[in-house]
Amino acid sequence: MNLRNVLDRLDGELLTPGSDLGLEFTRVFASDLMSDVLAFTGPGELLITGLVNGHVVSTAAVADVAAVVFVQGKRPSAAVVGEARDNRLPLISTPLSTFEACIRIGSPRSDA
Amino acid sequence: MEEDLCYRQEYSLKGGEFARAGEVSRRIKDLLKELGLDVQVVRRAAIASFEAEMNVIMYAFQGTVRLAVTPADVTIIVDDHGPGIPDIELAMTEGYSTATREMRELGFGAGMGLPNIKRNADVFRIVSEPGRGTRLEMTFARDGRPS
Numbered sequence: 067m068n069l070r071n072v073l074d075r076l077d078g079e080l081l082t083p084g085s086d087l088g089l090e091f092t093r094v095f096a097s098d099l100m101s102d103v104l105a106f107t108g109p110g111e112l113l114i115t116g117l118v119n120g121h122v123v124s125t126a127a128v129a130d131v132a133a134v135v136f137v138q139g140k141r142p143s144a145a146v147v148g149e150a151r152d153n154r155l156p157l158i159s160t161p162l163s164t165f166e167a168c169i170r171i172g173s174p175r176s177d178a
Numbered sequence: 179m180e181e182d183l184c185y186r187q188e189y190s191l192k193g194g195e196f197a198r199a200g201e202v203s204r205r206i207k208d209l210l211k212e213l214g215l216d217v218q219v220v221r222r223a224a225i226a227s228f229e230a231e232m233n234v235i236m237y238a239f240q241g242t243v244r245l246a247v248t249p250a251d252v253t254i255i256v257d258d259h260g261p262g263i264p265d266i267e268l269a270m271t272e273g274y275s276t277a278t279r280e281m282r283e284l285g286f287g288a289g290m291g292l293p294n295i296k297r298n299a300d301v302f303r304i305v306s307e308p309g310r311g312t313r314l315e316m317t318f319a320r321d322g323r324p325s
Binding site for chain 1: 196197200289290
């Protein structure tokens with residue numbers, strides 16, 4: 067699955083224009099605990115979270131997270147988005163809940 | 179010579195500076211990448227360094243991070259002036275935490291930091307003196323995990 071598929075499935079909005087939508091990932095990790103992101107993710111995973119502070123970007127950058135999806139229509143500040151762009155980290159916002167976002171990404175569909 | 183130091187750097191940390199949390203670890207990560215180290219080694223070192231950096235920012239007054247890269251390994255030593263850890267065995271238990279609500283709201287303080295440093299480092303050593311501070315030493319073999 068790639069980021070274009072994620073945007074489609076989650077009715078998502080890309081917050082970092084210019085990001086590579088063809089970016090592929092094979093695993094998804096959903097958590098609001100950055101401690102868990104650091105402890106339990108592997109490189110290149112998609113992170114789904116409800117946290118929008120700058121530590122999400124710092125954590126993602128350190129842990130080689132592929133991209134971050136913010137749920138419930140949440141949007142980080144312009145400063146955090148700028149930091150993500152500096153780190154070439156794609157950010158997506160979706161109106162869906164974490165549960166619904168996980169279900170939609172996990173459902174077998176023809177676009178994957 | 180095999181053990182010649184090829185890179186050394188030192189960084190300062192200040193307790194409570196949440197806005198700058200992660201800066202040092204990202205600089206270390208960029209440096210290790212520039213030096214051409216294996217991506218998995220770079221990732222493990224960056225994660226362990228970040229956990230240690232967060233610990234200093236969350237719990238200590240100030241700290242120093244010293245990075246040394248040799249042809250054989252990467253060593254990161256983090257010294258802090260802070261409250262220290264009275265019971266290291268307890269602090270190494272996954273899930274044990276003395277974090278405040280503010281730390282948890284930021285997504286940290288889940289009691290995973292020290293165990294995660296140990297998990298990522300090839301060699302890990304912790305020394306602490308209550309009332310004075312804590313030293314973490316972590317080493318990462320450049321050619322992967324030792325057998």
